[in-house]
Amino acid sequence: MADDPGTRSGTGQTRRRGAALEEAILRAAVDELTESGYAALTMEKVAARAGTNKNAVYRRWPNRLALGIAAYRQLSTTVPLPDTGELRGDVLAFLRLANRHWSSPLGAILRELLSAAGGAPELLARMQGQSGDAAAAPWLTILGRAVARGEAAPEALHPRVATVAIVLLRNEYVVRGVPTAPDEVLVEIVDEVFLPLVRRRGPSSG
Amino acid sequence: MADDPGTRSGTGQTRRRGAALEEAILRAAVDELTESGYAALTMEKVAARAGTNKNAVYRRWPNRLALGIAAYRQLSTTVPLPDTGELRGDVLAFLRLANRHWSSPLGAILRELLSAAGGAPELLARMQGQSGDAAAAPWLTILGRAVARGEAAPEALHPRVATVAIVLLRNEYVVRGVPTAPDEVLVEIVDEVFLPLVRRRGPSSG
DNA sequence: CAACTAAGGTACGTTACGTACCTTAAATCG
DNA sequence: CGATTTAAGGTACGTAACGTACCTTAGTTG
Numbered sequence: 001m002a003d004d005p006g007t008r009s010g011t012g013q014t015r016r017r018g019a020a021l022e023e024a025i026l027r028a029a030v031d032e033l034t035e036s037g038y039a040a041l042t043m044e045k046v047a048a049r050a051g052t053n054k055n056a057v058y059r060r061w062p063n064r065l066a067l068g069i070a071a072y073r074q075l076s077t078t079v080p081l082p083d084t085g086e087l088r089g090d091v092l093a094f095l096r097l098a099n100r101h102w103s104s105p106l107g108a109i110l111r112e113l114l115s116a117a118g119g120a121p122e123l124l125a126r127m128q129g130q131s132g133d134a135a136a137a138p139w140l141t142i143l144g145r146a147v148a149r150g151e152a153a154p155e156a157l158h159p160r161v162a163t164v165a166i167v168l169l170r171n172e173y174v175v176r177g178v179p180t181a182p183d184e185v186l187v188e189i190v191d192e193v194f195l196p197l198v199r200r201r202g203p204s205s206g
Numbered sequence: 207m208a209d210d211p212g213t214r215s216g217t218g219q220t221r222r223r224g225a226a227l228e229e230a231i232l233r234a235a236v237d238e239l240t241e242s243g244y245a246a247l248t249m250e251k252v253a254a255r256a257g258t259n260k261n262a263v264y265r266r267w268p269n270r271l272a273l274g275i276a277a278y279r280q281l282s283t284t285v286p287l288p289d290t291g292e293l294r295g296d297v298l299a300f301l302r303l304a305n306r307h308w309s310s311p312l313g314a315i316l317r318e319l320l321s322a323a324g325g326a327p328e329l330l331a332r333m334q335g336q337s338g339d340a341a342a343a344p345w346l347t348i349l350g351r352a353v354a355r356g357e358a359a360p361e362a363l364h365p366r367v368a369t370v371a372i373v374l375l376r377n378e379y380v381v382r383g384v385p386t387a388p389d390e391v392l393v394e395i396v397d398e399v400f401l402p403l404v405r406r407r408g409p410s411s412g
Numbered sequence: 413c414a415a416c417t418a419a420g421g422t423a424c425g426t427t428a429c430g431t432a433c434c435t436t437a438a439a440t441c442g
Numbered sequence: 443c444g445a446t447t448t449a450a451g452g453t454a455c456g457t458a459a460c461g462t463a464c465c466t467t468a469g470t471t472g
Contacts, residue, residue, distance in 0.1 A: 015468055015469070017468090017469070021418090021419075043459080044460090051420095052420070054462095055421085058461070058462085160394065164374070167373055167374055167377040188366065189366065196403065197403045220437090221436090221438070221449085221450055222450080223448095224449085227450075248427090249429070250427095250428070261451075261452085262449080262451080265450090270428095270430095
């Protein structure tokens with residue numbers, strides 16, 4: 001920010017307005033969020049870093065959580081869906097991507113935001129959408145391919161079934177208290193639970 | 207607390223010491239926690255309610271989180287393991303117990319504490335232990351009975367398999383943003399995922 | 413140009429965590 | 443029993459940060 005042309009310099013008297021200022025604030029929030037996480041994100045620090053003051057921030061975002069969420073959304077990326085040509089490979093690859101994501105600083109930030117957003121379902125839904133592995137759609141795609149290849153039973157094409165692997169992985173995080181799991185665990189989830197579940201289907205109760 | 211004999215009354219000059227005071231503080235913390243949750247639990251209010259001051263509280267618990275956890279532990283109860291004589295009934299009954307627990311004020315408190323405890327694995331482990339449905343042991347017991355009765359395949363006797371139902375239920379909470387799920391969901395989890403998983407076991411990859 | 417708007421600057425009320433320090437009742441020790 | 447020690451009771455306060463209020467001023471619009 002030393003020589004940023006948009007900066008309000010002591011002598012320059014040039015005020016950023018509208019989108020330019022909003023962008024500067026967002027960038028500052030992103031930087032603070034990635035450096036220190038959500039808990040340490042303060043309106044004061046973001047404003048200072050953006051070279052403005054809290055008024056400008058509050059004029060755009062009603063509160064700290066909203067700003068945190070906006071900053072997070074700047075950071076999130078979409079993950080490419082793996083296509084290895086076989087079910088086990090696809091699922092393992094996608095699980096590994098997810099594992100990497102959740103063990104990254106980004107994962108911790110997301111968890112903090114989810115916790116702070118505690119009671120707001122729509123907000124939660126929007127946050128979930130940012131973590132690509134949470135939705136059923138990509139998993140259904142992977143499973144759909146497997147069904148087409150004859151690797152899985154057609155009855156297994158159900159969102160809750162399709163997402164079992166990722167759900168189990170996230171449960172591992174809870175149990176372990178850390179947002180990462182060793183690769184053997186991923187392999188075990190796939191081989192001991194997921195594959196048996198989708199390949200042969202016993203009769204369900206009537 | 208109107209006529210509690212242990213109370214330091216204005217004229218009585220009788221100070222509670224040691225365990226008696228600790229108990230009074232804990233009781234106050236429990237009351238505050240159940241009435242207002244962890245976020246609204248303050249050291250000031252607990253101390254006032256216990257008829258003491260923050261020094262006494264801080265002499266026993268290093269910080270607010272520790273006090274919150276101690277109070278929570280006073281509250282937690284053990285749930286009886288259902289035994290309906292058949293697998294589906296057992297699993298459904300235990301899931302229903304869990305659903306009721308997590309949708310109770312106690313569940314919200316636990317979630318708050320887990321979130322506040324964010325980076326401390328041992329602490330987390332201890333908290334988890336308080337929520338009886340999280341551990342694998344009861345689920346393995348239920349599944350073990352089913353295996354003995356011939357209702358489930360012996361290879362399914364694995365902690366990760368046994369806990370699939372409860373893990374899926376908790377994922378429902380995350381997806382919904384509320385700590386409760388309709389009974390049809392519980393039934394679906396059991397019938398669509400859990401029972402097919404444990405009854406017939408396809409070959410796992412070598 | 414005047415009016416309006418948003419940016420920049422400053423101040424402040426409120427809340428609560430946690431710490432420090434003092435007085436005093438109660439327990440312990442010689 | 444008196445002296446010493448310890449913990450309880452009481453009070454004060456530094457700090458941090460959220461969010462609000464208000465004022466000045468640069469920039470835009472009609």
